[in-house]
Amino acid sequence: MNKTDSLNKLFGSRSRVAVLQFLLSNEKDRFGVNEIIRNTGVNARLASQELKKLLELGILSSETHGNSLLYSINQNSSLIKPLKEIIVKSDWSEWERPSRIHHLVLTLEAGLKPMKEYYGYCLPYAHLVFNYDNVTWFFQLSEFQSLGKKLIPIYQKNKNQIWEDFERSASTLWSCKDYPSFYRNYLDFWKVAWATEPISFYIDAKLKKGEQIGLTGKSFTDEYEDAIWKLAKKAEKEGIEKIDVGPILKEYFWIRNSYHSVHRLTEEEVKTEIRKKMGKKRPRRKKGANPNSLSKELLTLGKEMILMQDIRKKYMMKAAYYLHEFLKQIGNKYSSKEHKLTPILMTQTLPCEVLDIKKYLPKLKQELELRQRSATITGSLADGIKVYSSQIFFPKGIHRVTKFEIRGNVACGGKAAGRVKIIRRIEDMYKVNHGDIIVAPMTSPDLIPAIRRCVAIVTNFGGITCHAAIVAREFNLPCIVGTNDTTERLKDGDLVEVDADYGLVKVLQSEKE
Secondary structure (H helix, E strand, O other): OOHHHHHHHHOOOHHHHHHHHHHHHOOOOOEEHHHHHHHHOOOHHHHHHHHHHHHHOOOEEEEEEOOEEEEEEOOOOOOHHHHHHHHOOOOEEEEEEEOOHHHHHHHHHHOOHHHHHHHOOOOOOEEEEEEOOEEEEEEEHHHHHHHHHHHHHHHHHOHHHHHHHHHHHHHOHHHOOOHHHHHHHHHHHHHHHOOHHHHHHHHHOOOOOOOOOOOOOOOHHHHHHHHHHHHHHHHHHHOHHHOOOHHHHHHHOOOOOOOOOOOOOOHHHHHHHHHHHOOOOOOOOOOOOOOOOOOHHHHHHHHHHHHHHHHHHHHHHHHHHHHHHHHHHHHHHOOOOOOOOOHHHHOOOOHHHHHOHHHHHHHHHHHHHHHHHEEEEEEEOOOEEEEEEOOOOOOOOOOOOOOOOEEOEEEEOOEEEEEEEEOOOHHHHHHOOOOOEEEEOOOOHHHHHHHOOOOEEEEOOOOOOOHHHHHHHHHOOOEEEOOOOHHHHOOOOOEEEEEOOOOEEEEEEOOOO
8 A cells, every 4th residue: 555545544534533633743652542532532442443543554553561552653654744744733823813913013012021021931932914904823832831830930929919010000001191101001011911821821721621710700891791781770660761871981982992993882882782681681690610620729820810811801902992092193193195194004003113103104104005915923032023014924833734523622511503603803793693603713892792692602712711711601602712713614604513512513514505
């Protein structure tokens, strides 16, 4: 049998690929059959069959250790290299959502030198690919987890000071008089707040399948919902025309903001939400059990990271408004025929270009127009932030992954079936009907109206602290996160079953059928 025939034979079953993926990802280790079954989810009979076939093909080698037979990758097989290129999952993970360049690069900058000066460690290499109004942030999960492990003792030792610095830096964002002062204060805020991701990724890896950590107390979206429900009950008695929504508009004017855009909440939007709740009973939030696989110390830490991330998101959304105003003012100042810097173009700038704008003015408009279409931005402590306007390229080491089934991490258990609705941006949420399944890169608070109508949520990215996970547990919706590319593999109208007890999405019927 030649190499091509052998490769073709290999891809005849999902269970065989699952076994291969596991062993190739741990190619220097040996495993007993029970370990392979536990890590792949393949049943005992199929696992034994597939191991036998892989031995026959020379892909695996085996040796007896006591009463057990241990399996490992046969490094002498000529098939190993092409197999690794085809089916070994890369350590690269992805975070995707609508975004423009300036706000996201500002947060990235804070995670490099400023974070290093504060914690003694900084973010690992970051690779951002912007395609029109969408960004994919590539990062190596193992490096984030390693960073999280290093940050934990620092956080535990200095917890009170870290929270004090976090709150202090956030409180300064609303009093900034100009862009330079906002820039400095926002770096101070994010250099502290960046600790949540790596620590959460480290804790994620310790959880058993199906376990999750819930938010202690209410999220800022809960607080907003509480205020709306309270006004809805009042409107039932007094009439909605007598309801004063001014306090909500003042307190939550920022709640529709994101890295992509700014939208100031309107009176009509609030009253529309109130009308939808009038005469209805508020669903009870279901509280999940604490995971058993974590120590008390790690569980407490996980809850603190979820809380900090929720508060951070609230401050980020609020800060987005002030950042937008500063960029708009600067853009208007240089909006003459000579420079033509519109507010939209200003959102594609780098912070250094705004801080020293006169230096960059001669060619800035042309550069920003190129970035508006596409750009790749890299960031590291050694090389700083580099931008490649009008270019798209991906990190070295990302390989094709054979697609046999859609799997992810359980954020909230349960089962549901329904039609897929792909949600890439806020404007897409209006196509979600009652009974649909939301499939999105990630979710955000502005998708709550659509989430109320869906029966399950599936996201490409995220972990136990992501917005989708928290909201799904609040609404008791089956939810699977971290599926990597479900938005590319499913289409609007596909009939799927979400089995969130096992982290599996099954396609029952494709729309084209």
